[in-house]
Amino acid sequence: MTLLTDTGTIFGRYLRATLRSKTSLVFGMLQPLLFLALFGPLLTGLDLGVSGSSWQTLVPGVLVQLTLLGGSFVGLGLLVDRSLGVIDRMRVTPVHPMALLLGRTLRDVVQLVAQSVLLVLLGLLLGLRAPLPGVLIGLVFVAVLAGALSALSYGLAMNVRSTPEFAAVANTVGMPLMLLSGLLLPMNLAPGWLNGVSLAIPLRYAVDAMREVFQGHYLNGTVAAGAAATAVLAAACLFGGTRLFQRGHA
Amino acid sequence: MSAPEPVIHVRGLTRTFQLKSGPVHAVRGIDLTVVRGEILGFLGPNGAGKTTTLRMLTTLLPPSGGRAEIAGRDLLRDPVEVRRRIGYVAQSGGLDPACGVREELVTQGRLHRLTKAEARERAEELARDLGLLDLMDRPTAALSGGQRRRLEIALGLVNRPEVLFLDEPTTGLDPGSRAELWDLVRRVRAEHGATVVLTTHYLDEADALSDRIVVVDSGRIVAEGTPADLKTRFAGGPAASLQDAFLAITGRSTADEPIAI
Numbered sequence: 366m367t368l369l370t371d372t373g374t375i376f377g378r379y380l381r382a383t384l385r386s387k388t389s390l391v392f393g394m395l396q397p398l399l400f401l402a403l404f405g406p407l408l409t410g411l412d413l414g415v416s417g418s419s420w421q422t423l424v425p426g427v428l429v430q431l432t433l434l435g436g437s438f439v440g441l442g443l444l445v446d447r448s449l450g451v452i453d454r455m456r457v458t459p460v461h462p463m464a465l466l467l468g469r470t471l472r473d474v475v476q477l478v479a480q481s482v483l484l485v486l487l488g489l490l491l492g493l494r495a496p497l498p499g500v501l502i503g504l505v506f507v508a509v510l511a512g513a514l515s516a517l518s519y520g521l522a523m524n525v526r527s528t529p530e531f532a533a534v535a536n537t538v539g540m541p542l543m544l545l546s547g548l549l550l551p552m553n554l555a556p557g558w559l560n561g562v563s564l565a566i567p568l569r570y571a572v573d574a575m576r577e578v579f580q581g582h583y584l585n586g587t588v589a590a591g592a593a594a595t596a597v598l599a600a601a602c603l604f605g606g607t608r609l610f611q612r613g614h615a
Numbered sequence: 616m617s618a619p620e621p622v623i624h625v626r627g628l629t630r631t632f633q634l635k636s637g638p639v640h641a642v643r644g645i646d647l648t649v650v651r652g653e654i655l656g657f658l659g660p661n662g663a664g665k666t667t668t669l670r671m672l673t674t675l676l677p678p679s680g681g682r683a684e685i686a687g688r689d690l691l692r693d694p695v696e697v698r699r700r701i702g703y704v705a706q707s708g709g710l711d712p713a714c715g716v717r718e719e720l721v722t723q724g725r726l727h728r729l730t731k732a733e734a735r736e737r738a739e740e741l742a743r744d745l746g747l748l749d750l751m752d753r754p755t756a757a758l759s760g761g762q763r764r765r766l767e768i769a770l771g772l773v774n775r776p777e778v779l780f781l782d783e784p785t786t787g788l789d790p791g792s793r794a795e796l797w798d799l800v801r802r803v804r805a806e807h808g809a810t811v812v813l814t815t816h817y818l819d820e821a822d823a824l825s826d827r828i829v830v831v832d833s834g835r836i837v838a839e840g841t842p843a844d845l846k847t848r849f850a851g852g853p854a855a856s857l858q859d860a861f862l863a864i865t866g867r868s869t870a871d872e873p874i875a876i
Binding site for chain 2: 374378381382450451455458459
């Protein structure tokens with residue numbers, strides 16, 4: 366399986382690059398970390414209209430926020446590589462073209478799951494109590510979402526002319542997605558129209574499902590809907606990202 | 616050697632870019648034959664279509680028309696087999712500044728499907744050959760301009776290519792490094808047996824390095840021959856400068872850059 370070997374080679378190269386730049390690892394999770402530490406305590410005394418503690422509501426939201434922000438901006442790294450000629454250099458080898466995308470995406474999945482584990486640990490310090498199987502299922506959601514968003518981000522990065530263009534698209538899509546998914550506060554607090562709009566956003570189902578599993582509820586309609594929405598989103602993003610990646614010319 | 620064996624055979628190669636302002640005909644029909652072991656200089660002013668042609672021949676850019684055979688493989692039907700047999704060093708070089716020299720070389724070997732052990736061995740071999748052995752653990756950002764170019768060429772040689780494509784290999788190098796690089800290109804041909812196709816807009820470089828020069832202008836080949844041949848045909852005699860020949864061919868001077876010594 367040359368695709369697997371090639372993906373492993375690319376994955377290894379970019380994982381080592383990530384481990385070399387420890388600052389970017391920390392900066393990548395700074396924003397979710399701050400939300401957890403400085404926003405989380407505000408919620409502890411509020412009625413969020415959901416069962417479970419406020420931490421069981423906020424931590425899953427912050428994990429999806431990390432994945433959304435971290436995943437959608439990975440394309441910036443690809444843009445740098447494109448401008449340095451690294452992508453072209455690799456494309457003039459027999460390497461499987463898909464491996465150039467999948468190896469990087471796999472690296473992002475590993476990185477975002479590792480960062481998520483750190484966020485959960487910080488949550489524990491702050492007062493989160495959640496069953497281990499629930500946390501692990503939550504991390505599976507993170508992994509699948511991370512892969513989906515990262516593949517799409519690379520697809521976009523292969524098709525834009527400049528970094529500002531990429532940032533404009535990623536921000537314009539990312540911000541409304543973040544707000545409409547109810548990541549920081551659950552959407553059942555929202556007025557009817559806003560709640561209605563958010564029902565069109567797949568990430569909303571993912572985060573609702575993660576909140577359920579963090580409370581130890583594994584077999585219900587919310588979890589099933591979340592898993593289905595996440596799977597469909599992942600399939601669509603991987604397909605779209607792959608097509609865009611192969612269409613783009615560095 | 617008996618009859619020279621063609622290693623590149625190009626017929627009617629074209630490339631048109633569709634821009635909002637209308638179509639741009641970057642390459643308008645190039646016919647080219649390069650024989651094994653030749654050093655071919657692609658000479659032309661900026662925007663002549665040199666890089667576009669090279670990007671097509673290295674499988675990076677699909678041609679709009681025409682066909683080409685490289686190292687015995689069809690460019691359009693069999694791009695992966697072409698990639699196995701060529702090396703390419705782009706103008707931008709393609710180094711990751713944070714990546715170490717050894718890691719770049721080993722990864723490149725892995726991308727060419729060498730085993731880990733083979734890739735490591737090949738990296739050592741090339742580093743020894745190209746004077747990079749003391750730099751193996753440095754990040755590429757810490758290399759001088761000349762060292763970077765040597766590493767980039769080493770990356771292009773990892774798979775023992777039949778043809779090495781170099782896009783403006785000496786742009787931005789100081790005169791000492793340029794002379795070193797010319798020697799290296801000659802060695803690549805002599806010791807690695809590779810055919811070399813390089814683009815340049817430095818006339819002295821084309822003159823000193825190439826067995827044969829192809830002058831491109833506005834996406835077409837406008838003249839072709841040995842440096843001496845071009846001087847005789849276009850500038851009155853072999854003692855004339857290539858600059859005079861170039862001016863006579865294209866009706867203008869090469870580029871804004873000064874001609875380095």
